[in-house]
Amino acid sequence: MSDLRVVMHRNERPICFISATNFNLLGIDQWVRNFKFISYIDCFDGRHQR
Numbered sequence: 001m002s003d004l005r006v007v008m009h010r011n012e013r014p015i016c017f018i019s020a021t022n023f024n025l026l027g028i029d030q031w032v033r034n035f036k037f038i039s040y041i042d043c044f045d046g047r048h049q050r
Contacts, residue, residue, distance in 0.1 A: 008032045 008031060017025060017037040029035045 005031065011035075 011033040014034045014036060015032060017035070018039075019025075019037070020040040021043055022037050022039045023043065025037055029037070
């Protein structure tokens with residue numbers, strides 16, 4: 001498990017996720033480098049930095 005965390009943290013390739021909501025992704029942007037998500041519904045009312 002720790003090896004997987006190291007690989008994802010050092011990731012250079014952009015990973016994009018497009019979904020209606022982002023509830024199933026909360027916190028993953030802190031674990032996976034270059035992770036971006038696009039959500040149809042803004043669950044954070046504009047308060048999330050991404």
